[in-house]
Amino acid sequence: MTERMTEHISGHTDATVLGWPRQGPRRELKRAIESYWAGRTSESELHDVATGLRADAWKLLSDNGIDEVPTGDFSYYDHVLDTAWTVGAIPQRYRAAADTDLDVYFAMARGNDRVAPLEMTKWFDTNYHYLVPELSPTTTFAADPARQLEHFAQATEAGHTARPVLVGPLTFLLLSKPAPNAPADFDPLTLLEPLLDVYVEILGALHDAGAAWVQIDEPALVLDQPASVLDAARHALDRLGTATNRPKLLIASYFAALQDAFEVLADAPVDGLAIDCTVPDNVTAILEHGLSGKRLVAGVIDGRNVWVADVDDRLATLRRLDARVDDLVVGTSCSLLHVPLDASRETAVDEEVRSWLAFAREKVLEVRTLATALDDESAAAAALESSRRAVASRRASTRTHDDAVRSRVAAVSDADAHRTTPFDQRRAQQQEALGLPLLPTTTIGSFPQTDAVRKARASLRRGEIDGATYETAMQDEISAVISLQEELGLDVLVHGEPERNDMVQYFAEQLDGYLATTHGWVQSYGTRCVRPPIVFGDVSRPQPMTVRWWQYAQSLTERPVKGMLTGPVTMLAWSFVRDDQPVGDTARQVALALRNEVTDLEDAGCRVIQVDEPALRETLPLRKSERAAYLDWATESFRLATSSVASTTQVHTHMCYADFGDIFAAIDDLDADVISLEATRSGMSLADELEQSGYAKGVGPGVYDIHSPRVPSADEVRALLEKAVGALPARQVWVNPDCGLKTRRPDEVRSALANLVTAATAARASL
Numbered sequence: 001m002t003e004r005m006t007e008h009i010s011g012h013t014d015a016t017v018l019g020w021p022r023q024g025p026r027r028e029l030k031r032a033i034e035s036y037w038a039g040r041t042s043e044s045e046l047h048d049v050a051t052g053l054r055a056d057a058w059k060l061l062s063d064n065g066i067d068e069v070p071t072g073d074f075s076y077y078d079h080v081l082d083t084a085w086t087v088g089a090i091p092q093r094y095r096a097a098a099d100t101d102l103d104v105y106f107a108m109a110r111g112n113d114r115v116a117p118l119e120m121t122k123w124f125d126t127n128y129h130y131l132v133p134e135l136s137p138t139t140t141f142a143a144d145p146a147r148q149l150e151h152f153a154q155a156t157e158a159g160h161t162a163r164p165v166l167v168g169p170l171t172f173l174l175l176s177k178p179a180p181n182a183p184a185d186f187d188p189l190t191l192l193e194p195l196l197d198v199y200v201e202i203l204g205a206l207h208d209a210g211a212a213w214v215q216i217d218e219p220a221l222v223l224d225q226p227a228s229v230l231d232a233a234r235h236a237l238d239r240l241g242t243a244t245n246r247p248k249l250l251i252a253s254y255f256a257a258l259q260d261a262f263e264v265l266a267d268a269p270v271d272g273l274a275i276d277c278t279v280p281d282n283v284t285a286i287l288e289h290g291l292s293g294k295r296l297v298a299g300v301i302d303g304r305n306v307w308v309a310d311v312d313d314r315l316a317t318l319r320r321l322d323a324r325v326d327d328l329v330v331g332t333s334c335s336l337l338h339v340p341l342d343a344s345r346e347t348a349v350d351e352e353v354r355s356w357l358a359f360a361r362e363k364v365l366e367v368r369t370l371a372t373a374l375d376d377e378s379a380a381a382a383a384l385e386s387s388r389r390a391v392a393s394r395r396a397s398t399r400t401h402d403d404a405v406r407s408r409v410a411a412v413s414d415a416d417a418h419r420t421t422p423f424d425q426r427r428a429q430q431q432e433a434l435g436l437p438l439l440p441t442t443t444i445g446s447f448p449q450t451d452a453v454r455k456a457r458a459s460l461r462r463g464e465i466d467g468a469t470y471e472t473a474m475q476d477e478i479s480a481v482i483s484l485q486e487e488l489g490l491d492v493l494v495h496g497e498p499e500r501n502d503m504v505q506y507f508a509e510q511l512d513g514y515l516a517t518t519h520g521w522v523q524s525y526g527t528r529c530v531r532p533p534i535v536f537g538d539v540s541r542p543q544p545m546t547v548r549w550w551q552y553a554q555s556l557t558e559r560p561v562k563g564m565l566t567g568p569v570t571m572l573a574w575s576f577v578r579d580d581q582p583v584g585d586t587a588r589q590v591a592l593a594l595r596n597e598v599t600d601l602e603d604a605g606c607r608v609i610q611v612d613e614p615a616l617r618e619t620l621p622l623r624k625s626e627r628a629a630y631l632d633w634a635t636e637s638f639r640l641a642t643s644s645v646a647s648t649t650q651v652h653t654h655m656c657y658a659d660f661g662d663i664f665a666a667i668d669d670l671d672a673d674v675i676s677l678e679a680t681r682s683g684m685s686l687a688d689e690l691e692q693s694g695y696a697k698g699v700g701p702g703v704y705d706i707h708s709p710r711v712p713s714a715d716e717v718r719a720l721l722e723k724a725v726g727a728l729p730a731r732q733v734w735v736n737p738d739c740g741l742k743t744r745r746p747d748e749v750r751s752a753l754a755n756l757v758t759a760a761t762a763a764r765a766s767l
C-alpha cells in the first residue's frame with residue numbers, strides 16, 4: 001500500500017485550488033494565440049500548445065499534493081466569454097462575422113474588420129478583464145459542453161481527479177448586459193429559468209462523463225444584492241441541487257464577505273461550499289451557523305496577494321473550522337489566476353525578501369502543508385518551520401521601514417492636499433496660458449510599443465546595447481511620435497511613453513520600497529499580461545523618473561506636451577501591496593513620492609500634467625459600507641500628489657474600463673482640471689450620465705476604442721462627438737481616444753487619429 005493510500009484511511013485532509021493561471025511559465029499561450037492571430041500558425045497548432053500547457057499545470061498541482069485539480073477554467077481569452085459560449089449566448093452578428101467557431105469566439109473577444117467586439121470590463125475589484133455577455137428577450141440558450149468535456153477527459157485520462165469549474169448562472173446573468181437590440185430596461189435575470197435548463201443539461205453531461213464534483217463560481221453573491229437577487233439565488237440553487245443527473249455541487253464565492261448570501265448558500269441543497277476564509281466575517285458566519293453537513297473548501301490561503309502565509313494563524317482558523325464542519329478541504333480563497341506562477345524563479349530579488357514571497361506554486365505548497373498539518377503537525381514540520389522563519393524575518397526586517405518617509409507623511413497637512421485656487425478661476429487662467437481651441441484634441445499618453453522599442457529594451461536587459469544607445473533609440477521614437485502628432489494636428493501632445501515597459505512597473509522600478517519581478521506575469525485581458533510590482537517597504541523617490549523624457553519631447557515642439565504619471569491609487573491597485581499597514585498609509589507615501597515628480601516636471605516648464613488613475617473605480621470596495629472610507633484616502637492621495645502646482649498648470653487625469661456612474665462625486669473630488677474617460681464601447685452613454693451628474697470640469701469621453709484593431713471612420717468618431725457635445729457644454733469637452741495606444745499598430749493609430757482630428761475639426765466648425 002502506498003503512503004498516500006494509508007493517509008486516506010487514517011483521515012487524509014484534502015487540498016485544492018479554485019483555479020490556475022493559463023499563460024504557462026513563459027507565456028507560451030500568449031505567444032501561441034498571437035501567432036495564430038497573425039496567421040503564422042494553425043488552429044491545431046494552437047490547440048496542441050494549449051493541451052500541453054494544461055497537462056503541465058495539472059501535473060504540477062498533482063505532484064505537489066493537490067488532490068482534485070480544477071478543469072475548464074483554462075481559456076483562450078476569458079472564462080466569462082467561455083461561459084457565454086457554453087450556454088450558447090452568442091449574438092447573431094458574430095456568427096456571421098467569421099468562418100470557424102474559434103474565429104467567431106475571437107471576434108466576440110476582440111472584434112475583426114466586420115464586427116466590433118463585446119464590451120470588456122473589470123472582474124470585480126481585480127485587474128483582470130472579462131467580456132460582458134449580451135442578452136435580450138430573444139436570447140435562446142443552448143448547452144455546448146464540448147470544451148468542458150474535452151478538458152475533463154484530458155485530465156482524467158492523465159490520471160487526475162478533475163473538478164470542472166463553471167461560472168454560475170447567477171453571476172453570469174448579473175455580469176451580462178442588455179444587447180443593443182434589447183429594451184434598455186431589459187433585466188438579464190428574467191432569463192434565469194431557461195439558463196438553468198441549460199446548466200442542468202451541462203451538469204448532466206459532466207456527470208455522465210464521470211465528474212464526481214463540479215465547482216460553480218458565484219462571486220456575485222459577495223456584492224450588495226437586493227432581496228430579489230437572493231431569492232433568485234435560492235431558487236437557482238434549488239433547481240441545480242434537485243436535478244437528478246448531476247455531480248456533487250461545490251458553490252464557490254470569493255473576494256469579500258457573503259453576509260446575507262451566506263445563509264442562502266448554507267441552506268441550499270448542494271454538497272459543498274468554497275468560501276473565502278481570508279475574510280474574518282465569513283469564518284465567523286461558518287462558525288456560528290455551521291454548514292448543515294456540507295463540505296467546506298476553506299479558502300485560507302489568499303489567492304490575491306504574494307506574501308508567505310502566517311501558517312500558525314491559518315492553522316488556528318482551520319482547526320476551529322474543522323471542529324465545526326464535517327468535511328473540510330484546505331484551499332485558496334479564489335483562483336490563482338491573479339498571482340504570478342513561481343517566486344523561486346525571481347532570482348534577481350534579494351534572497352531575504354524573496355523568502356517572504358508566495359506565488360501560485362508556493363501557495364499550492366502552503367495549501368498542502370496546512371492540510372497535512374491539520375492531520376499531523378509533525379508530518380509537515382519542515383515546511384511549517386520554513387514558513388515561520390519567513391514570516392518572522394519579514395516582521396523583524398528593518399528594510400520595510402524608512403524614518404524619513406514616516407516623518408514626511410506625519411507632517412502632511414490638509415492644505416497640502418488642496419489647490420489654492422478654485423476650478424472656475426483656474427480654468428480662465430489656464431485658457432489664457434495655453435490658448436487651446438474649443439474641443440481640444442489629445443491622446444492618453446502611450447503610442448504603439450513597437451517591436452523595435454521592445455527589442456531595444458530586451459537588448460539593454462541582456463547587455464547587448466549600452467544605456468546611451470537605448471536612450472538614443474527612445475529619443476528617436478519620441479521624436480517620431482511628436483512629428484506624427486504635429487502632422488496630424490493634435491493640440492496637446494504626448495511623448496508616447498516608449499521608455500515604459502508598463503505604466504506601473506516603470507515607476508515601481510525607480511521607487512524605493514518597491515520591487516519588480518522578472519517572470520511574474522499575470523493575465524490582464526486576453527493575451528495581455530502585466531508584472532505587478534510588489535510594495536514591500538516604505539516608498540520614496542530617490543530621483544526624477546520622467547523629467548528628462550518630457551524635456552526632450554517638449555524641446556521638439558511649440559505645442560504643449562503633457563507630463564505623464566501614474567497616480568497613487570493605480571500604483572497600488574496594480575501592484576501587490578504590503579499587508580502589514582493600512583493601504584491608505586501606503587497610498588500617502590506613494591502620493592508624496594509622485595508629488596516630488598510633479599514639482600520637478602513643473603519646475604522644468606511643464607504646464608499640463610496628467611496623473612492617470614484608471615484603477616480608481618475598480619478598487620472601490622465590493623461592499624458599499626466600505627466605500628466612503630476608501631474614497632476618502634483615494635481622492636486625498638491623488639490631491640496630495642497633484643496639488644502643489646500653480647493655478648495656471650493644468651492637471652489632467654484618465655480612467656478607463658469601468659462604470660463611472662457611482663463615482664462622479666469622487667471624480668469631482670480629485671479636483672483635476674481635465675479627465676479623459678473610456679466611453680466608446682458603451683456608445684457614449686457616459687455623456688448623458690456626466691450631464692446628469694452635473695460634472696462641470698473638463699472632460700474627454702473617449703471616441704476611439706483602442707482595444708480593438710478596428711479603425712473608426714471620421715463619421716463614427718463624429719457621431720460619438722456629437723453625442724458628447726449634445727449632452728455637455730462644448731467648452732467642457734475634449735476629444736481623445738478611450739485609452740493609451742500602446743497595444744495598437746502604428747498604421748491603425750495614424751488612420752484612427754487622423755479621423756479623430758477630422759471629426760473634431762468638423763464638429764468645431766459646426767458649433
Ligand SMILES: Nc1nc2c(c(=O)[nH]1)N[C@@H](CNc1ccc(C(=O)N[C@@H](CCC(=O)N[C@@H](CCC(=O)N[C@@H](CCC(=O)O)C(=O)O)C(=O)O)C(=O)O)cc1)CN2
Pocket residue numbers: 127449451454455457458500501502503504505524525527528529530531574614657742743
Ligand atoms: N499594469 C497595468 N495594468 C493595466 C493596464 C496597464 O497598462 N498596466 N492597462 C489596462 C489594460 N491592461 C493591459 C495590460 C497589459 C498590456 C500590455 O501591453 N502588456 C504587454 C507587456 C508589457 C510589458 O511589460 N512589456 C515589457 C516586456 C516586453 C516583452 O514581452 N519582452 C519580451 C522580449 C521582447 C523582444 O525580445 O522583442 C520578453 O520579455 O520575453 C517591455 O516592453 O519591456 C503584453 O502582454 O504583451 C496592455 C494593457 C488595465 N490594466
Ligand SMILES: [Zn+2]
Pocket residue numbers: 444614654655656738739740
Ligand atoms: Zn486607460
